[in-house]
Amino acid sequence: MKLDLWFSEVHNDNIAFSVRVKDILFKGKSKYQEIAILDTYDFGRVLILDNTFQTTERDEFIYHELISHIPLFTHPNPKDVLVIGGGDGGTVREVLKHESVENVDFVELDEMVIEACKKYLPKLSCKIDDEKVNLIITDGIKYVAETDKKYDVIIVDCPDPVGPAKGLFEKEFYKNIFKCLKEDGLMVQQTESPLYDLELIKNIVNYLKEAGFKIIMPYLYPMPTYPSGMWSFTLASKKYNPLEVDEEHIKNKIKNMDTKYYDEKVHKGIFLATPKFLKEVVE
Numbered sequence: 001m002k003l004d005l006w007f008s009e010v011h012n013d014n015i016a017f018s019v020r021v022k023d024i025l026f027k028g029k030s031k032y033q034e035i036a037i038l039d040t041y042d043f044g045r046v047l048i049l050d051n052t053f054q055t056t057e058r059d060e061f062i063y064h065e066l067i068s069h070i071p072l073f074t075h076p077n078p079k080d081v082l083v084i085g086g087g088d089g090g091t092v093r094e095v096l097k098h099e100s101v102e103n104v105d106f107v108e109l110d111e112m113v114i115e116a117c118k119k120y121l122p123k124l125s126c127k128i129d130d131e132k133v134n135l136i137i138t139d140g141i142k143y144v145a146e147t148d149k150k151y152d153v154i155i156v157d158c159p160d161p162v163g164p165a166k167g168l169f170e171k172e173f174y175k176n177i178f179k180c181l182k183e184d185g186l187m188v189q190q191t192e193s194p195l196y197d198l199e200l201i202k203n204i205v206n207y208l209k210e211a212g213f214k215i216i217m218p219y220l221y222p223m224p225t226y227p228s229g230m231w232s233f234t235l236a237s238k239k240y241n242p243l244e245v246d247e248e249h250i251k252n253k254i255k256n257m258d259t260k261y262y263d264e265k266v267h268k269g270i271f272l273a274t275p276k277f278l279k280e281v282v283e
């Protein structure tokens with residue numbers, strides 16, 4: 001008998017998103033969260049934390065290319081990069097496509113996520129053991145509060161603002177991120193659905209302004225497996241503006257990077273096409 005298995009992420013009392021499941025590859029409970037990796041019919045292998053979609057083999061390229069290449073091409077010569085969260089390894093994989101990057105400090109809270117993804121999601125986790133990657137298992141909130149290191153680019157690849165990730169969306173965290181960036185540094189964070197969480201994005205933008213960032217630009221992209229399907233990142237920069245990058249420079253470099261979504265036109269176009277209701281949040 002072939003069982004008809006489905007996984008549903010329930011968004012609220014009236015909305016859920018479901019996928020049909022071929023197999024449950026991993027199920028575990030860490031100190032921080034419940035972890036599952038499922039094999040699904042239409043989205044390939046899928047990482048679920050506390051019943052919430054984190055990433056899928058089918059659509060992960062959209063998220064991981066845009067969280068990495070937008071900041072790394074906005075900075076003219078990124079060498080030292082900090083990635084907070086992102087335990088599946090997709091962001092680290094994209095960051096390492098940049099030859100200028102010499103060191104990636106990868107601060108992830110939950111070792112069980114790393115181990116499960118290394119075993120069951122190798123397409124994403126394939127670069128976690130690269131010699132340029134320095135994996136630090138600790139809380140990113142504590143890390144940025146305590147470290148004296150300064151980075152060119154910080155990427156916050158976080159889940160929803162609940163549980164251990166709540167503090168990754170609070171005022172103090174952004175002040176510490178500012179402190180951990182070099183004088184011309186910049187950061188990008190996963191900032192939820194503009195359709196459902198506009199108030200949260202407004203708060204984030206205000207905290208980033210208070211922290212001292214000069215350039216703050218949310219950007220939008222489709223994410224079929226996240227609530228509402230419309231998702232955002234927010235870039236905050238001390239100096240460099242993503243609209244002022246040299247397109248030829250990106251064009252030359254991207255040729256050898258094997259991207260599926262990102263290119264020099266997307267780099268600027270994604271900001272130029274920011275919808276009015278989201279732009280108003282910053283103004």
Ligand code: SAM
Pocket residue numbers: 053054055063084085086087088107108109110113138139140141157158159160164165168190
């Ligand atoms: N792309 C995903 C999304 O938008 O839902 C995020 C994926 S990644 C798996 C998120 C990671 O952040 C998880 O592995 C989780 O363990 C980690 N995390 C949560 N809170 C954290 C914290 N305070 N410090 C460092 N990592 C954290």
